Amino acid sequence: NAGVMQNPRHLVRRRGQEARLRCSPMKGHSHVYWYRQLPEEGLKFMVYLQKENIIDESGMPKERFSAEFPKEGPSILRIQQVVRGDSAAYFCASSPLLSVGETQYFGPGTRLLVL
Amino acid sequence: GQQLNQSPQSMFIQEGEDVSMNCTSSSIFNTWLWYKQDPGEGPVLLIALYKAGELTSNGRLTAQFGITRKDSFLNISASIPSDVGIYFCAGQLKNAGGTSYGKLTFGQGTILTVHP
Numbered sequence: 001n002a003g004v005m006q007n008p009r010h011l012v013r014r015r016g017q018e019a020r021l022r023c024s025p026m027k028g029h030s031h032v033y034w035y036r037q038l039p040e041e042g043l044k045f046m047v048y049l050q051k052e053n054i055i056d057e058s059g060m061p062k063e064r065f066s067a068e069f070p071k072e073g074p075s076i077l078r079i080q081q082v083v084r085g086d087s088a089a090y091f092c093a094s095s096p097l098l099s100v101g102e103t104q105y106f107g108p109g110t111r112l113l114v115l
Numbered sequence: 116g117q118q119l120n121q122s123p124q125s126m127f128i129q130e131g132e133d134v135s136m137n138c139t140s141s142s143i144f145n146t147w148l149w150y151k152q153d154p155g156e157g158p159v160l161l162i163a164l165y166k167a168g169e170l171t172s173n174g175r176l177t178a179q180f181g182i183t184r185k186d187s188f189l190n191i192s193a194s195i196p197s198d199v200g201i202y203f204c205a206g207q208l209k210n211a212g213g214t215s216y217g218k219l220t221f222g223q224g225t226i227l228t229v230h231p
Contacts, residue, residue, distance in 0.1 A: 004157075033217060042121075042203055042221035043158070056217055091157050093219075103148065104219060106157035 002027065004094050004107035005074075012113045019079040019086070021110045025094030031055075032075040033104060034067055037089040049075060082114045118142075121204055121222030128194055129230050136202060136225040137188040144206030147180050147187040148219065152201045161202075162189070194229050201226050 005024040013019050025032050031050055035043040048056040049069035060067065064082075069075040079086055089111050093104035121138045128134060138147070146165055150158035162173050164180035164187060171178055177190045187206075191198055205219040 006157075031217065033219075035219075035221075042119075042223045043205075043219070045218040045220070048217035059218065103160060103163050105160060106150075108155075108157045111155075 004029075004092055004105055006092050006107035006110050008110060009108060010111045010113070012115065013082050014115050015083055016081050019082050019112055019114075021077040021079075021090050021092075021112070022074040023077070023092030023094075023107060024074045025092075026096075026105055029094035029096050029105075031095045032069050033093045033095075034075075034077050035091045035093065035106075037091060037109075039088075043091060046077075079112075082112075084114045087112055087114045119204060119206055119220055119222040121225055123225060124223065125226040125228070127228045127230065130194060130196060132194055134191040134194055134198070134227060135188060136204075137186060138204035138206075138222045139186045140206060140220075141185070142206075143184040143208075144220075145184070145209040146207040147178070148205045148207070149176075149178050149187070149189045150203045150205060152203060152224075154200075158203060191227075194227075196229050196231055199227055199229050 004026055007022050033048050034046040037043045045059040047060050047067045052071055064080045066078045089109045091106050091109045093106045095104045119138050119140050148163050149161045151161055152158045162171050162178040167184045168182050169180040175192045201224045203224050204222040207219050
């Protein structure tokens, strides 16, 4: 049973370019979460999505960041016009459709470096 | 928003020693989770706690969900070199209907170094 998959594992962008990060949840999981981790810090919640719906985007920066989880295909975290401060590890997690104990399982992350 | 204070920030121990780390919060959480993160990897779930007072073990790991629902601890017994890594606590809220608010709030992490 494959775990959460993320690609690319490493991404280098120049300031002003766009970054697209992809996440495929575990089989049978319909909830996806994105987190950001700065060096030597804990993970910070960004956005929570179900298929075709954004449930909670309270942790998303108001500008340049967007996320989607289409009916078909992976979830995408998109960062437009990247700046150096966007350099971080971005983790995706997924959980099954349960009402209790929705444990989240994390992918290996995408390390974004903005030059 | 909720904040978790995790301590200690780092620990340097000898192989075979026991380890204890804890998390406290100013807010109540309904679920506490403990994760381990190795360099360059994502967090891996170690233990999940769903009820206040719950004590759960996973091999050499034991974790408890505090009675007040504002704290949790993780113990590792007889540490081995592969226990090296960063350990994170995380809390999750549930609404009155019992469904999750989804997002996890993470502590700052405890860096564990084990000397052979």
